[in-house]
Amino acid sequence: MADTRSVAIDFTIGARRLLAVPRQLATWSFGLEQVLARDLPEPPRPGRDGLRILSAPTERLGELGARYPAFVAGGRQDYRRHYIDMSTSFADYLARFSGKTRSTLRRKARKLAEETGGYTITEHRSPAEIEAFLAAALPLSARTYQARLLDAGLPDNPAARRTMLEAAEQNRMRCFLLHAGGQPIAYLSLPVTGATLVYAHLGYDPDHARLSPGTVLQMDALERLFAESRYRWFDFTEGEGAHKAMFGTHSAACTSLVLLSPTLANRTLLGARGAFDTGVAQVKALAERSGALGRIRAALRG
Known part of the structure; x- marks a missing residue:
């Protein structure tokens, strides 16, 4: 039986979560040493609703997806996984x-x-x-x-x-x-x-x-x-951030996403999340051009 937990599919703007939709997912997580070795650990059995993949080597996503061909991918986040070489x-x-x-x-x-x-x-x-x-x-x-x-x-x-x-x-x-x-x-x-x-x-x-x-x-x-x-390493784990980028000495291209069973509810959820993320990215680009991004971020954290 997979180690299945309730995982929130988040709709966030900056540091503020607007909506969280729970799904029962198993987690396939990649440690830094596995990322650097480009290693694929043994995949878990999916949970009731599917699988959450955390910080996988981006270059190997095709192989990961091929192991679960019937599942629908969504919520993808590509980022640099920052780390410190402590040698x-x-x-x-x-x-x-x-x-x-x-x-x-x-x-x-x-x-x-x-x-x-x-x-x-x-x-x-x-x-x-x-x-x-x-x-x-x-x-x-x-x-x-x-x-x-x-x-x-x-x-x-x-x-x-x-x-x-x-x-x-x-x-x-x-x-x-x-x-x-x-x-x-x-x-x-x-x-x-x-x-x-x-x-x-x-x-x-x-x-x-x-x-x-x-x-x-x-x-x-x-x-x-x-x-x-x-x-040997100080691992800043998944996700970007100015703090991580400043203190890290190296980085690796990683991706996090979910693979959900192809039900109508899951397809609708991932479609809504994709449309939401696209809209947020467009607003962010506009705010950057207008110089308002810093003020918006401060307001969201308030």
Whole structure:
């Protein structure tokens, strides 16, 4: 029996989800090392409504689709999967940034310290430390726009907690909290898979967004992680983003999509999603030409 779960087919504009239509899908997910090796793991049996494919190598989509010829494809997203090659030192990693970018990163850290009266960063690895991390990070996560608008905050359920604690028992969790003004204002959660750090969740207090706490936390965490000399890759996982593009050293062409059973309801759903995405892309292009895109994004996150 396939590991089938309820998966939302989302209709989103920027960071705001307008509609979510549930479908019972199995998931075929590709790790970074599989993407880089251009490897195809064993496919799962489809769920009741079909299959969700996450971050597959774009060049091998034809082979993936050929395994499920009767299913209807939709919701396709093509993107660069950003990652960091951690085989060098942190100093070498910093050297890839321009002098202007390095100066900007230092300035962000100084400004955060000055305006909050100083900050500290704690690292959490052991099960007890992960429990402390969750106690502080979960209330913060609930306030982030990722959680409010996209249901993409830290998962707050017994199964997710158990998974993190089991990983911590095997030394496969790295979590970080940035504290300022006596409270946590940013968090970063990184499961470890083999020699790869997986960028699972980053969030920050929206009241401190102008101080870039997520960026400050990311840089500090990377310095500590490079110092371990344990990891080969830092995987930013599926999806684009300025944060991922700035911190990544390399990228790979990947695609996510769903393959649904060819019922009338599923065909109608995917047709509506395709028309919606086309309309959003047209509006976005118009907003970019008019210079209004930044204001629209800010309004959607508000």
